[in-house]
Amino acid sequence: MSKRVGSQTVKFDTKPKIIKTVSIVGPKEGDGPLKDYFDIILDDDMNGEKSFEKAESSMLYNVITEVIKKAKLAEKDIDFLFAGDLLNQLSSSSFAARELEIPFYGLFGACSTMTESLSIAAMAIEGQFAEHVIAATSSHFSSAERQFRYPLEFGSQRKPNSQWTVTGAGAMLLAKNGSFPCITYATTGKVKDYGVSSPDSMGEAMAPAAVDTIKQHFKDTGRKPSDYDLIATGDLGRVGKQITQELLKKEYGYDISSIYMDCGEKIYDCEKQNTNSGGSGCGCSAVVDCGYIYKNMLKGKYKKVLIVSTGALLSTTSNLQGESIPGIAHAVSIEFGGDKNA
Amino acid sequence: MSKRVGSQTVKFDTKPKIIKTVSIVGPKEGDGPLKDYFDIILDDDMNGEKSFEKAESSMLYNVITEVIKKAKLAEKDIDFLFAGDLLNQLSSSSFAARELEIPFYGLFGACSTMTESLSIAAMAIEGQFAEHVIAATSSHFSSAERQFRYPLEFGSQRKPNSQWTVTGAGAMLLAKNGSFPCITYATTGKVKDYGVSSPDSMGEAMAPAAVDTIKQHFKDTGRKPSDYDLIATGDLGRVGKQITQELLKKEYGYDISSIYMDCGEKIYDCEKQNTNSGGSGCGCSAVVDCGYIYKNMLKGKYKKVLIVSTGALLSTTSNLQGESIPGIAHAVSIEFGGDKNA
Known part of the structure; x- marks a missing residue:
């Protein structure tokens, strides 16, 4: 089946x-x-x-x-x-x-x-x-x-x-076994490119992919934002997070604002640490997912989480050849304990 | 199970x-x-x-x-x-x-x-x-x-x-279905590095990985070279092919010489086309597998084939920093028609 x-x-x-x-x-x-x-x-x-x-x-x-x-x-x-x-x-x-x-x-x-x-x-x-x-x-x-x-x-x-x-x-x-946070769904992203071309604007470049994958996850599973107590995008930063939140609401009617965090925004004190829009890189969602999110799931703070790492698929060559930045996002649903556990 | x-x-x-x-x-x-x-x-x-x-x-x-x-x-x-x-x-x-x-x-x-x-x-x-x-x-x-x-x-x-x-x-x-060449086994490679460091010596760098994966495929499945009518490595070229064949025989007692080809050696007339040791690149095993091997399987020339694409995992940076070249090889067994069909 x-x-x-x-x-x-x-x-x-x-x-x-x-x-x-x-x-x-x-x-x-x-x-x-x-x-x-x-x-x-x-x-x-x-x-x-x-x-x-x-x-x-x-x-x-x-x-x-x-x-x-x-x-x-x-x-x-x-x-x-x-x-x-x-x-x-x-x-x-x-x-x-x-x-x-x-x-x-x-x-x-x-x-x-x-x-x-x-x-x-x-x-x-x-x-x-x-x-x-x-x-x-x-x-x-x-x-x-x-x-x-x-x-x-x-x-x-x-x-x-x-x-x-x-x-x-x-x-x-x-x-396979054990009483640990478990994976219930994975939504694989498609490449999305809305024409952002500056390598300083990664969050903007990746936001459409995050929006597309989160929207599709809800459609495919029949779930809605309130089924989760946390949705965490990878590394959109403050700018990309804002765009994602707004587009999801405006284009698809999903309001995720009350349960939404971005690993890139969360990992630094952006003002004090001078990181501007926030963190990025493969390691960003990796350490926040493995650290903050996983440990808070073990503690019972979060029971049903959707993690959505986001990637900007540019190379220095593609950029120098005038290409815009393709983005991609994959979503994984993780659940542990409580009523919200599947 | x-x-x-x-x-x-x-x-x-x-x-x-x-x-x-x-x-x-x-x-x-x-x-x-x-x-x-x-x-x-x-x-x-x-x-x-x-x-x-x-x-x-x-x-x-x-x-x-x-x-x-x-x-x-x-x-x-x-x-x-x-x-x-x-x-x-x-x-x-x-x-x-x-x-x-x-x-x-x-x-x-x-x-x-x-x-x-x-x-x-x-x-x-x-x-x-x-x-x-x-x-x-x-x-x-x-x-x-x-x-x-x-x-x-x-x-x-x-x-x-x-x-x-x-x-x-x-x-x-x-x-899932249909009367077509089918995949029966996949043997995933480990990274092997025997210290070859020249980017002009790809075949030599990748040969130990090919040897390791082919040997492991035989061990894991209980098969032997004569169970196949073709073993095709990715792009070791003439030099790497020779090393692979010799090492498999000397170290593990597997003689694959009568059924062994290398896509990199096969794709060019190395003398006439001035390609020295032969072809390489992801596309090398891809087009030989999709073209020559697959079409010959459909025709019945080959019934049981082991394809083993081989990769040299260097970057220009790793090379400039004095690193040797890690190699990897993954083997996939493809079968179609005849007694040898699983």
């Missing part, structure tokens, strides 16, 4: 469980409002490595090995690692995977990678292709800045709507 | 079918020994576009839309598109997906992407998450050269063991 509901959503009958998560962040994130929720806060964002790229990769390696340890498992117990990052040719993930004896599939969804990897990981469990699977992703402010924008030494001025790439990595370990 | 056999292999009980394939290649590939097997041969590798990157993306778009047409389906019938390519941030795939109304997951496995996307696509069908799925990938000589090596205008001399990135794209459309 098909596990498909509507046109873009998979329903998980066996409700794959997220049995453990681990998050690691850099000093700036560790100084922000969510600092109490991260597992590891680095004093030095180089993490003992000689380059920003190697630092990012080592952080990803850290969360993967830590989440295995936390679940009292060994590398050999993990059937698949689904991971990706922002660096060209996923070098953060590829080099982390090189140190691990785990079958590996690299994924790229830009900053949507946390829910992309989580969706596919959940399918691997639901389909009985695996007993234990890890979904993971990372980003690093300094490796992203020099790859996508300017060398740090250049000291470029940041635009008011720009975002700050999160230095962080998150890993989720999934299994 | 678990569909896992051994430590790295998934067994597909429902045997997802590859109902149609489409391949497109550039003029050089269309002039090579496999020219009769490709669906579309371009006169001009720009494909009417203004940049190499846009040309590559348009080729990927072409094979995706053509394979849908060939199967007499519409975009709305396709539940997932799994696609990836070599370009930074998968811009070929992302921009092709932008033109399509299909839920999209981007994958990166460098030149292993054809069997990565095919493995995950088969899981989507087997798990009943989808009715129709497309697995696709592309590469382009000119976009790869300038991204990974030198500007074409520089006219660099090519080393004897260097490979030539295939200009081509391939798409496979999978469904």
Whole structure:
């Protein structure tokens, strides 16, 4: 029997469980409002490595090995690692995977990678292709800045709507059984491009994709905003969050304002920490989902959450060739305890 | 019941079918020994576009839309598109997906992407998450050269063991039913790095991963080389092919020589076409699998085939930072007709 509901959503009958998560962040994130929720806060964002790229990769390696340890498992117990990052040719993930004896599939969804990897990981469990699977992703402010924008030494001025790439990595370990937050639905996004072309306007570029996927999730599942006690987009920042909220209401009549947060807005004190519109990067939704959201689900604060990581699928080449920025968003419904538990 | 056999292999009980394939290649590939097997041969590798990157993306778009047409389906019938390519941030795939109304997951496995996307696509069908799925990938000589090596205008001399990135794209459309070549096993690779560091030595860098995955496939499934009438690695070229064949025999006692081909060696007349060790790129195994292998399976020439696309997971940054080249390989067993059909 098909596990498909509507046109873009998979329903998980066996409700794959997220049995453990681990998050690691850099000093700036560790100084922000969510600092109490991260597992590891680095004093030095180089993490003992000689380059920003190697630092990012080592952080990803850290969360993967830590989440295995936390679940009292060994590398050999993990059937698949689904991971990706922002660096060209996923070098953060590829080099982390090189140190691990785990079958590996690299994924790229830009900053949507946390829910992309989580969706596919959940399918691997639901389909009985695996007993234990890890979904993971990372980003690093300094490796992203020099790859996508300017060398740090250049000291470029940041635009008011720009975002700050999160230095962080998150890993989720999934299994079939146990009393843990479980995955009930995954809605896979389509690529949406409304013509935004400035790499300083990521939130604006990704908002239409977030709107499209959230709308489709409600349509496919028959749910409505009030069925959730939290909807968390990936890294739209303050500007993209505002657009998403308004478009969902204006175009489709869904008012999510009372239960809506954006991981990019939440992770920094944007005024004090000078992050303008907020955080971004694969690591942004990863560490907020693995830290703040997952831990609050365990505590019972949130019972039914829709996480929607959002990605801007540009490259520096596409941008220089005058292309606008395609966006994508994938939504995953996570539930734990209480009446709202499916 | 678990569909896992051994430590790295998934067994597909429902045997997802590859109902149609489409391949497109550039003029050089269309002039090579496999020219009769490709669906579309371009006169001009720009494909009417203004940049190499846009040309590559348009080729990927072409094979995706053509394979849908060939199967007499519409975009709305396709539940997932799994696609990836070599370009930074998968811009070929992302921009092709932008033109399509299909839920999209981007994958990166460098030149292993054809069997990565095919493995995950088969899981989507087997798990009943989808009715129709497309697995696709592309590469382009000119976009790869300038991204990974030198500007074409520089006219660099090519080393004897260097490979030539295939200009081509391939798409496979999978469904549950029908009398078509079917997928019986997928063996997911681990990252292997034996310290090769020259980007001119891709075949050498990827060979250990191919060896590891093929060996593991035999161990997990209990099969042996003689169970197959063809084993086709992705794009190891002549040098990597030789290493793979020798290592499999020497280290593990598997003699595959009589049924072994490499897509990179096969796609060009290496002497006449000056491609040195042979073809490479995601498009290499994609067009040979979609063209030569699939069509020969339909004709009954091959009944049981193991395709093993191979990827070199380097980036220009990792290379400049002195890193060696991690390799990966994923194997998919395809069967059709005859006694050897499972």
